[in-house]
Amino acid sequence: MGDCGCDKAKAELEEYLHQELCSEDAADIRAHLDGCTDCAEEHTVGVQLTMALKQACAETAPEQLKDQVLARLRAVQATHS
Template structure:
């Protein structure tokens, strides 16, 4: 199979391929599936690029979310959620 044919097959199965890639990045695959995805990413330039992009985004988000929100903010949000969930809407 040529690289061009392989690339077309990956694009045709994009939803499944992306889902497996996300599971790979989340560490949610069995050892056998992990080996399959690793081998695929090594051989497929498009998937390798997508994996690198997703990993970059995850790292950037993780770095951006280092600060913990103030406890008062958490208390306020939970209070408002409780108010909203206990408020009944009546129709006329």
């Protein structure tokens, strides 16, 4: 295990963020991030983006908005049938 270099770290960053790497590869990426400011900053952006997406996907639309969208879809479907 050791520093894997920027190319590998950046290529595998998405998998690292989602904990999809084997433990050895994850340890290599972590070691690299600990010593590389550029890759560590890219990792931080990835973490923040992932968290924002998870939060956005957890939110639900208000019932009134859902009703309006469904009514509009039905109206469009009725004119195109």
